[in-house]
Amino acid sequence: MLQEAGNAVSGISGADIALAAKYVAAGLCMGIGAIGPAIGEGMAAAHALDGMARQPEMQGALLRTMVLGQAISETTGIYSLLIAIVLLFVV
């Protein structure tokens, strides 16, 4: 029986496994990497909104700082995107 199972999977070579691992890794990289920036940007927006509701006259400054903070917290997401692209197209 083991022999039969071995015959069934013998069509899969090491290169196939590497290819599959590459795609799975790229998907995981993007999926997990997007969680952090999403939470961080949401928190930044939520707190900026709190501030705007309390002091509407501060809206301009708050919006600017919020966009800046979101751009910085987005960096890790961008890094994981680059790594996913490298995994898919370069490696």
Add this chain to the structure above:
Amino acid sequence: MFEQLAGLLTHLGEKRIAVLHLGGFEIRFDIMTLIMSWIVILLLVGLALLLRKGLKQPVEEKPSRTQAALDGMIDLLKGQLSDNFASERLAARMFPFVSTLFLYVLLSNWLSVVPYLSSPTQNINITFGLALLVFIMSHVLAVRHKGTRKWLKGFLEPYAFMLPINLVGEIAKPLSHAFRLFGNVLAGTFLVTVIMVKFVPIALPPVLNIIFGLFFGAIQAFVFAILAVAYINVAVEE
């Protein structure tokens, strides 16, 4: 499928590499990126020359339409960028540099909306060059403002053994600055291309192009400029 897509993406950017052999060194030029960035430069210079005609310096009682529109735009840009500088003097001195960066990146990002053209900011070398420009500018300004001794001492703050961490922090700044713009623009192009080629070839791609090209392009250009302001500010700060 991915090879196909990669081929299409390179086709979008028309990766034509010209190689220049110079005394043992090999210098590579990405022709399409060069052409696209020259288009952006010529557009900017052409617009500046064209719009300059309607302007008059001292402002008259009744400004012309061009002057009113441009004044409004410059005021908006000034209000968004200049307030973040530490001092008025620094703001007056650095505003032209930062706003030029902003306009260049903005027009570069918007160029991908036009068919057959691609953003020069899709190329990591362009964004890295811009980030290096900001990096060098901030340190030159820091040396000028604080003096060489104080500038060098800044790397030993708060303690001397923090030097490696400070150095890595300084190097990480232009890296993240460049990767942020490059990654965002590339992701937009990727998404539009994937959807255009694999899913819906009609109706949806233009909408996505507007969202990713125009809207996110403008936001990323603004973020790039405002981060340049922040880096210059941090470097100059006592």
